[in-house]
Amino acid sequence: MKVSIFITCLCDAIYPRVGEAMVRLLHRYGIRLHFPEVQTCCGQPAFNSGYWDAARESAQTIIQAFEDSDFVIAPSGSCVGMIHHHYPTLFQNDPAMMKKVNNLIEKTYEFSQFLVHVLGIRDLGATFPYKVTYHPSCHGSRLLGVKDEPYILLSHVKECQLVPLPFAEDCCGFGGTFSVKLSDLSGAMVDEKAEHVLETEAEVLVGLDMACLMNIAGRMKHKGKELRVMHLAELLYEGVTMHG
Amino acid sequence: MGNLEPNSPLKERISLALNNEFLRNAVKFTTERLRKGKQTATDELGNWEEWRSYGQAIRMHTIAHLDYYLSQFVNNVRAAGGFVHFASTAREAVEIAMKIMEAKQAKSVVKSKSMVSEEVHINQALEEKGIEVVETDLGEYIIQLAGETPSHIIIPAIHKNKKQIAELLSQVAGEPLPADTAILAGFVRSKLREKFLSADIGITGCNFAIAESGSIVLFSNEGNARMVSTLPKTQITMMGMERIIPTWEDLEVMATLLPRAATGQKLTVYMSAITGPKRSEDGDGPEELHIIIIDNGRSNQLGDPEFQEVLNCIRCGACLNACPVYRHVGGHAYGWVYSGPIGAVLTPVLQAEKEKWGEVANASSLCGACYEACPVKIPLHDMLVYLRRRNVEQGTTKKREQWGMKVFQKVASSHKRYRLAIKAGRIGQKFVARKGEIKAKIGPLKKWTAHRTAPALAPRSFREMWQDLQQQQTQIELDPTIQKRMEEMLKKRGDQHESEQK
Amino acid sequence: MNPNRSEEILKELERKAKEKEETFFQHIANRLGRPRLHTPPIQPVRGVPSFWRQYHLDFEERISLFMANWENLGGVAKRFGCKEDLVTFIRNEAETMQAKKLIRWQHPVLEQLEIEKTLPKADVTIWKESNREQLLQKAAEADIGIVVADYAIAHTGTVVVLSGATKGRSVSLLPTALMAIIRTEDVKTKMGEVLAVIQKRNGPSMPAGIHFITGPSRSSDIENDLTIGVHGPGIVYALLLDE
Structure with missing residues (x-):
């Protein structure tokens, strides 16, 4: 059984501890993750900006990397959504590639999806004695349909006080290159998101996509507000190792 | 249409x-109100997803057979005693309307809300x-008094406050009117009553x-809209050529979707069916x-697999109310x-x-809230990406x-270059990163750091950690329950492939 | 301009339309990448979902749902067991409102109510074939317009009125208040039933105006404040009659 990690470029370069948490968490169940080195980025920044040739080249590294994997897991609903939703568009005129794309799609899961649907794990036996709020990232929840999974996992974490985030489903304003192209607008959007997070008085903001979390955390810091921002994998890993 | 330009860059x-x-507060307040209304109304109705699918299917079918249904419509309008006109462009639509004005020697026109008439600039x-x-x-x-254009499909004057409205209406009244909604609306009622009764032509x-x-x-x-279609002796209806639905049965679906999606009403106060x-x-x-059927760029979407569905739109405005970008900037x-x-x-x-108008496709974070809100399931978030690709092409x-995307292409197409790029970035950031953060508002980061602190690249990337991490993961037994589940899934996948090959 | 010139312009427009028509349709077919379609296509989905077709309320459920919906919209809903009570109610309301001018359809139900007799001081106009301008003026001045609903819809709280020679559209539109008399047997569960009956009764030629009225005229265009009676009637009565 070959289970591979698609680390995603952001977690690779900036948040490797998210990948580390995934590796260590899954190892507890006897899963030894596999990391094919040829992977780079899913290609989304180029795809969403309209540069599809660049996106295709980048996507090819992903398709190649996981050709012989049985399962692929990634710490991002957005990157997995890119594979599921947009790879077929990118390669629609290439039947040989389409076959590979379809093979990749059926084995690729976002982290919380994989835990709940593939492994059938709901309770990891974690304890996390903090007030937590959850931001459902748009691509994970809308493109990929990851809605209940994180709540299922969080609801089984002992001593974790989960508080609802007002306007949770509103975009944080990241949007990839959008945040640079229309930075003032993106700034206004993330400011509102940060305000909503602060309203909850949560000690920890958790999510399934580091891009959105990076955006919100960056705004928090800019405003001088301290708040822990974590990927769900990190929270769960800390929950099973430190607080139990 | 072509003569118009955006008055400034996006x-x-x-x-x-x-x-x-x-404006921002008003837009937020209004869109929240409409969003909540929609949520309540769709919950109350139940089976919203199924209704949406029906709405989508009816619209898809109609557009795919538009020539048939449009000609059926035209024949039936004539059978009921109405006139039909065809306009390929905005200019033609205006010319036809003006000819009718001439024939009727019209001096005054009352209009009810019509986006397509805004599109062709008939008022001008x-x-x-x-x-x-x-x-x-x-x-x-x-907004007509203010000389502006609508900022919301459903609530055009969303950006005006009561005081501004009172000032505009006071000029019409020739006396100061208080900023009181009931009084202002009452004034408009009596003022427009005269207009309805005396107008030569009504445009809907x-x-x-x-x-x-x-x-x-x-x-x-x-x-x-009832006044305009009841009182003047001549009625002109301007319609986009895609407004068709095949049957009265289909109207029930649209009448279920439109008001709920737009304002959260079970039905708008008036729904009027005019036949001849x-x-x-x-x-x-x-x-x-007189019914003027207007193309004005619509037919270009037909047969285009990426954009044909945009003609399914029923102009409810639900995507505006759901959109986080609209929420901050208005219309x-x-x-x-x-x-x-x-x-x-x-x-x-x-x-x-296209070159003048293409950049508006960038005004989206591609969050997909519009698609989720759309009562006929138009994949607007995908279309925005297609438009961006066209801009690139x-x-x-x-x-x-x-240039930036060329660099991306180079880096992301090879893991070796990608690895080097991370290393190079780490060297480069030494000048700006402090304690894992970047606040400096310089270089390519300044657009980001104007509003946020940026994280620095990690001291070791995941791929650089991998060797060590892998060695720490000792070979242990896979949990048997998990193993069974995974094997079953693999088997199911294999079976599926087999049946597909057959 | 002489009337001939006017005729000429319209004829010219009509000629152009006929000339353009087929090109217009053919262009659509070309864009869709297929020959022009002349036979009716098969609709894979037509009308409402099947669960909705099965949705049906009992008589009493329909009446009470209709009344609840109408009241929620800010309308007045009353039910009467006999004509006499209905007439008394209309008289009392008209007197409370100090209504001086009324306008009503010429309709068998309204003839029987003898509203003119109960309100001898009021100026009551009856809508029947006569001078258009005069009727419109009367409707615009009226305090109350009285119509008999052709149908009502319980699910949305809607009154349906069909236009005709004795059934002016303006009567339900121009007066300050609208009174719609509804025979309880005309209250249907949902819109689809009403649409089907109208189609069945009218065959291929529908009445010129079919109006669905769901509560008082309203607007939220000024700072989201809900305002009633913006152009149409702000006071609306649904008066259900059981006979």
């Missing part, structure tokens, strides 16, 4: 909106000929056109009915008559000059961006 329009605090043409034209929807009347839009009977269907809350002019024995209703930032996600798609596809994107 960024400037957005910046103008972001600095207008009243009427005014140039000295014909008085009055918008009769309360919100439209207000058309929410739906029913092919099987040649009927046009109008939805309104104030009753002005008044019958000879009727005491009211138009003696003559005018989009530059043309249609705003929000639907506007960001319609504007570049309907306008002939046409070479209208900024040079700096093109």
Whole structure:
């Protein structure tokens, strides 16, 4: 059984501890993750900006990397959504590639999806004695349909006080290159998101996509507000190792 | 249409909106109200997803067979005694309307809300000929007095406050009116009553056109669409050629979707189905009915697999209310008559000059809230990406961006270059990163750091950690329950492949 | 301009339309990448979902749902067991409102009510074939317009009125208040039933105006404040009659 990690470029370069948490968490169940080195980025920044040739080249590294994997897991609903939703568009005129794309799609899961649907794990036996709020990232929840999974996992974490985030489903304003192209607008959007997070008085903001979390955390810091921002994998890993 | 240009670049329009605090608060308040209304109304109805699928299926089918249904509609309008005209462009639509004005020697026109008439700029043409034209929807009347364009499909004057409205109406009244909603609305009621009763011609839009009977269907809350289609002797209806639905049965689906998606109402206060002019024995209703069927860029979407579905739109405005971008900037930032996600798609596809209008497709974070809100499931978030790709193909994107994407392509197409790029980045950031953070507002990061602190690259990337990490993961037994589940899934996958091959 | 010139312009427009028509349709077919379609296509989905077709309320459920919906919209809903009570109610309301001018359809139900006799001081206009301008003026001045609903829809709280020689559209539109008399047997569960009956009764030629009225005229265009009676009637009565 070959289970591979698609680390995603952001977690690779900036948040490797998210990948580390995934590796260590899954190892507890006897899963030894596999990391094919040829992977780079899913290609989304180029795809969403309209540069599809660049996106295709980048996507090819992903398709190649996981050709012989049985399962692929990634710490991002957005990157997995890119594979599921947009790879077929990118390669629609290439039947040989389409076959590979379809093979990749059926084995690729976002982290919380994989835990709940593939492994059938709901309770990891974690304890996390903090007030937590959850931001459902748009691509994970809308493109990929990851809605209940994180709540299922969080609801089984002992001593974790989960508080609802007002306007949770509103975009944080990241949007990839959008945040640079229309930075003032993106700034206004993330400011509102940060305000909503602060309203909850949560000690920890958790999510399934580091891009959105990076955006919100960056705004928090800019405003001088301290708040822990974590990927769900990190929270769960800390929950099973430190607080139990 | 082609003669119009956005009055300033997208960024400037957005910046103008972001600095207008009243506008932003008003837009937030209104869209939240409408969103909540929609949520309540769809929950109350139940099975919303199934209704959406039906709405989508009906619209898809109609558009795919538009020539048939449109010609059926036309024949039935004529059978009921109405006139039909065809306009390929905005200019033709205006010319036809003006000819009718001439034939009727019209001096005054009352209009009910119609987006397509905004699109062709009929008011401008009427005014140039000295014909008085009055918008009769309360919100439209207000913005007409202010000389502006609508900022929301459903609530056009969302950006005006009571005091501003009182000032505008006081000028009409010739005396100061208090900033009191009931008084202001009462004044408009009596003022427009005179106009309705004396106008030579009424111009309406058309929410739906029913092919099987040649009927046009109008939805309104104030009753002005009824006035315009009841009192003047001549009625002109301007309709986008895609407004068709095949049957009355289909109308029930649309009447279930449209008001709920738009305002959260079970039905708008008035829904009127008009079939032909008044019958000879009727005491009211138009003696003559002219329907102008307008293409104006719509047919270019037909047969285009990426954009044909945009013609399914029923103009409810739900995507505006759901959109986080619209929420912050309102409608005018989009530059043309249609705003929000639907506007960001319609504007570049309907306008002939793509290079001028293409950039509005960038006004989205691609969050997909528009698709989720759309009662007929138009994939607007995908269309926005297609538009961006067209901008790239046409070479209208900024040079700096093109260059940046070339670099991305180089780096992301090879893991070796990718690995080197991370290393190079780590060296480069030494000058700006402090304690894992970057605050400096310089170089390519400044757009980001103007509003946020940026994280620094990690001291070791995941791929650099991998060797060590892998060694720490000792070989242990896979949990048997998990192993069983995974094996079953693999088997199922294999079986599926086999059956597909057969 | 002489009337001939006017005729000429319209004829010219009509000629152009006929000339353009087929090109217009053919262009659509070309864009869709297939020959022009002349036979009716098969609709894979037509009308409402099947669960909705099965949705049906009992008589009493329909009446009470209709009344609840109408009241929620800000309308007045009353039910009467006999004509006499209905007439008394109309008289009392008209007197409370100090209504001086009324306008009503010429309709068998309204003839029987003898509203003119109960309100001898009021100026009551009856809508029947006569001078258009005069009727419109009367309707515009009226305090109350009285119609008999052709149908009502319980699910949305809607009154449906069809236009005709004795059934002016303006009567339900121009007066300050609208009174719609509804025979309880005309209250249907949902819109689809009403649409089907109208189609069945009218065959291929529908009445010129079919109006669905769901509560008082309203607007939220000024700072989201809900305002009633913007152009149409702000006071609306649904008066259900059981006979």
